[in-house]
Amino acid sequence: MPATLPRLDIAVENVSVTYNNARLALYNATCTVEPGTITALVGPNGSGKSTLFKSIMGFLRPSQGQVRVGGLPVPKAQKQQLMAYVPQSDEVDWNFPVSVFDVVMMGRYGYMNLLRMPRAKDRRLVMESLERVGMVQFRDRQIGELSGGQKKRAFLARALAQAGKVILLDEPFTGVDVKTEKGIVDLLLQLRDEGHTILVSTHDLASIATFCDRTILLNRTILAEGNTQETFTKENLELTFGGLPMVSLEHMLPSAEVSS
Amino acid sequence: MSAVIAALPGWDWIVEPLQYGFLVRAIWVSAFVGLVCAVLSCYITLKGWSLMGDAISHAVVPGVVIAYALNIPFAIGAFVFGFGATVAIGYIKSRTRLKEDAVIGIVFTGFFAFGLVLVTKIPSNIDLFHILFGNVLGISQPDIIQTLIAGVITLVVILVRRKDLLLFCFDPNHAKAIGLRTPVMYYTLLLVLALTIVAALQTAGIILVISMLVTPGSIGYLLSDRFDHMLIISVVSSVFSCVMGTYLSYHFDVSTGGSIVVLLTLLFVMAMIFAPKYGILAQEFRQRSPQPLEEDSQKQQVVVDQA
Incomplete structure (x- = not known):
């Protein structure tokens, strides 16, 4: 097994996505998935997780901002087979x-x-x-x-x-029993140790602390990111799942309807 | 030996029509069209593009009329307008908030209506009935050549790009993720769809060609879980229907396109009811005697190799 792959990061810079119906799905998201880590992307349903995922994978074109993988624009990284994607079950x-x-x-x-x-x-x-x-x-x-x-x-x-050296998994644990989940987690840990960069989107909070090195909290924009222990605080989670304070919302999302 | 064969019941029924050149021609042309349509129909049914096929087939009408008026091969006019309609659909969909089905409905009826206006205004010897329902018994030599060219191009393109097209139908996101150009696949599939419709125009006509583009693939889909089997079943049922349909239309003096499609539809109904796994009867039977779902995820674990 190749013990040292060239490790690649994912850099998301100022990404905003507006859909056709003028709904702002993601606003000014900036975050970094550190190379050689397992990073969790966490947020409630409708928080823009899938949108950010699709922007990173180049499935949709952000209205603003850019994504780079290992310093390369996404299409180039994809041509070099750097990025693998495990879709959500209901997309298949x-x-x-x-x-x-x-x-x-x-x-x-x-x-x-x-x-x-x-x-x-x-x-x-x-x-x-x-x-x-x-x-x-x-x-x-x-x-x-x-x-x-x-x-x-x-x-x-x-x-x-x-x-692929970067692997994105969209909701990998939905509809999966505990044993399989553990098997997948073990495999992800191994892949990380081989040098892969792994981004897992999930709304299942329980398992994150057990295997994710870093966590990115998301609700329409990036609310917090960092080491899982430091990021997974009560305040941050309340911020993410309990809805944003109205003041900052109006400031940040002028045209978005926000479901609480 | 030949006397034995000749004595078989039905032998005359098969051989007697073959003394007419136009009928031999009709049989092999429609069999060829059946083959082309059947191959493409596997992709169209899996992609869910039946309505797109409907749109293209209607949109070719003005092209055919203009081609006759300008005295150029009908296939060129038909192809330009058929493919042009898909480009128009793609453009309107990307620039408005309308849903695809609405855009398709608007574009193809618009093209079709324009064709109707042209047919009634431009003096020509075009029989609208033949455009709508086909006229394989009266097919001319140049028409056969155009059909062959369109069909052969379609078959070659599909043969060369079959894996990419299947991936595009199954999981376009993955295609994008591995750096393949999905817009190229999108237009390749539209292109061969337009070409196939052009090829089938003389045999089935623009109304019935939809059946030839959807039904064979659906029969294969009901009868198999594997794409290559689906393809074979689709081709066999389509070619069989085309040949037999032409015979029936001769013997009973009925519409050729009509009898081909009726046969195809009968095969479909049989597959729908009797298919061993996905047929209505099989599903009914499974529901009455529920088998315990195989739950091997308990026994199975992800094997973790310590390398």
Whole structure:
């Protein structure tokens, strides 16, 4: 195993996102995901977590601000296969006629020629990734025939096969039993020790302190960031989940409707 | 030997029409169109673009009329307007707050209506009925060539880009995340969709082509969990329907496009009811005898290798 990968950070600078319906989803977000850490992105539903995630992954174009990964603009980082993404379960069409193996192989497409013909190395890496998440015996299953935890692991294997140095996981623990959650956490800790930078979005507070080095608290904008112990204070959490004080809200979000 | 075969019931039924050149031509052209449509239909049904197919097929009408008026191949006019409609749809959707279905509805009926106006105003020998419902029995040599060109381009593009297109249908976000250009895939799929509709114009007509673009893929989707199986089932059912439909239209003197689509639809109904896993009967049966859900997540753990 490569013990020392070049470690990459994610730098989010002044990112604002306004959707078509003029709703401001994210306002002036600036934060840094330190290289070689597991960082939790925490906020209530509708706080702009997914929006920030999509901005980092380049799925949507912020109306203002920029994101850099390892100093590179996101499209460039993606072309170099630096960024892997594990989607939320409800973003996946589970009825799609693909097998677990097919899905994991999609992680290798960026390395293949135009025809996407897998080489021996691609197959080997796919099998290794499947092995690492314990999904080898399910490789020929259609993805809809998996349990919640298996589904997560299949997509995690795709990220492993892609060998991205930055891994983003969107709500990885929803619909997953405790045992699988622990398995995923162990794997993430290992990946961190190998030098990956990992960003996990979650609204499940209980598990964060057990494995996340750093935490970013978010509700329409970045409210706090830092080491998990220092950031995870009662005041910060109240600020994030209890709604912002009205004064600062009106100051910061002139056109946003804020759900309390 | 040949005497034995000739004695089989139905042999005449199959062989007798083959003495007519126009019918032989109709059979292989419609089989070819069935093949092209079936291949594309797997992608269209998985992507959920049936309505887009509907839009393109209606939008080609003014193109066909203008092409005849200018005396250029109908395929060129049809393609320009069909593909142009999708570009218009994409543009309007990105610049307004309208939802996609509304934009599609506005654009394709607008194009279609424009075509109707042209047909009634520009003097030509275009039979609107043939545009709407196809006329494979009367297909001319130049029309066959245009159909072949459009169809072959479609097949080659899909063959070369099949993995990317499937990824684009399944998970466009992942495609973006690994640095692939999703707008290119979007327009590639639209392009082959427009080409396929152009290829099918003479056989099925713009109304019935939707069935040929949606039904074969749906049959495959109901019958299989694997894309390559879905593709084979789709092609077989589509080509079968096209060949048999042409025979039936000859023997019973009914509309060719109509009988092809009726056959396809019958196959679909059978698949819908009797499909071994996703058929209505199978699902009914499963609900009555509930099997315990396999819960292997208890036994299974993420294997953590200590490397």
